Amino acid sequence: MQLGVIGLGRMGQIVTRRVLEAGHDVVAFDLEAEAVATAADAGADPADSITDLAERLGEKKRIWLMVPAGAPVDATLEELAPHLDDDDVVVDGGNSYFQDTIRRAESCPAAYLDCGTSGGPAGAELGFSLMVGGPESAYEEMTPAFDAVATGPDGHAHMGEAGSGHYVKMVHNGVEYALMQAYGEGFELLHEGRYDLDLEAVSGVWNNGAVIRSWLLELCEEAFREEGSDLGDVADRIEGGSTGTWTVQEGLEQEVPVPLIYTALAERFGSRADEGRFSRRLANRLRYGFGRHEVPRRE
Numbered sequence: 001m002q003l004g005v006i007g008l009g010r011m012g013q014i015v016t017r018r019v020l021e022a023g024h025d026v027v028a029f030d031l032e033a034e035a036v037a038t039a040a041d042a043g044a045d046p047a048d049s050i051t052d053l054a055e056r057l058g059e060k061k062r063i064w065l066m067v068p069a070g071a072p073v074d075a076t077l078e079e080l081a082p083h084l085d086d087d088d089v090v091v092d093g094g095n096s097y098f099q100d101t102i103r104r105a106e107s108c109p110a111a112y113l114d115c116g117t118s119g120g121p122a123g124a125e126l127g128f129s130l131m132v133g134g135p136e137s138a139y140e141e142m143t144p145a146f147d148a149v150a151t152g153p154d155g156h157a158h159m160g161e162a163g164s165g166h167y168v169k170m171v172h173n174g175v176e177y178a179l180m181q182a183y184g185e186g187f188e189l190l191h192e193g194r195y196d197l198d199l200e201a202v203s204g205v206w207n208n209g210a211v212i213r214s215w216l217l218e219l220c221e222e223a224f225r226e227e228g229s230d231l232g233d234v235a236d237r238i239e240g241g242s243t244g245t246w247t248v249q250e251g252l253e254q255e256v257p258v259p260l261i262y263t264a265l266a267e268r269f270g271s272r273a274d275e276g277r278f279s280r281r282l283a284n285r286l287r288y289g290f291g292r293h294e295v296p297r298r299e
Helices: 010-021 033-042 050-056 071-083 098-107 120-126 136-141 143-149 164-192 199-206 215-227 243-254 259-271 278-291
Strands: 002-006 025-029 062-065 089-092 111-118 129-133 156-160
Touching: 002 010, 002 050, 010 025, 010 033, 010 120, 010 143, 025 033, 025 050, 050 071, 062 071, 071 089, 071 098, 098 111, 098 164, 111 136, 111 164, 120 278, 129 143, 129 164, 136 143, 143 156, 156 164, 164 199, 164 215, 164 243, 164 259, 164 278, 199 215, 215 278, 243 259, 259 278
Parallel strands: 002 025, 002 062, 062 089, 089 111, 129 156
Antiparallel strands: 111 129
């Protein structure tokens, strides 16, 4: 398979590298020349524009977008549109809002697949979890690429019609918010409670056979090992994107109560207004663990 990749940030580079390692060809483009050079060093064919990329892909174009959600996706599609027809496939691998995805799928000349992507930088070695919406025939056409980028055939699945992949990823992120909040509150009670506890040891033993073992708990253990049980100078500020907000909004529209996700979202907003909660500091550090996001620190 020959795949065009547009957007060569951290995640786009991983997509490029994993597809190349699976024996496929990649044509790569990014607005940053340095990012294109990095992809070229990995074995990709560098393109100097979206038009150049489209021309290098030939008649049946298979294109994977890894650009930021929102206006950058629309701008990229607008530039791509003159080069696309109904034999082509475009995959949006970013965290786009599902309603925007439905609109784009209706107007895109090519078959449009929305691909919710989870796994963070760890996906470079392990592969991602991919939740894909859009035409099933296009999904099947892209299976070799999905096999390469995901953890394998079990790491991706067709969710349904346009928008469903990004919808499932949106809810996934809402669940992620709530899980991080639960771990944060539990460790805050241990930290402020009756005993002087080694929280690295607590999280380590919990991860060996306990009901609440998980990758997030492994990242708690990593955080306490590297920062100490008091989390050192990690700030009480939790950054994050829009997916939690979208999840809560959808819960309201569908009249489905999501109190845990709502509370976790409220804690994120609260962390940007005041200081003091250990649970927020742990959630801050966990975002580095799974996504290598920058860790705001106290002065």
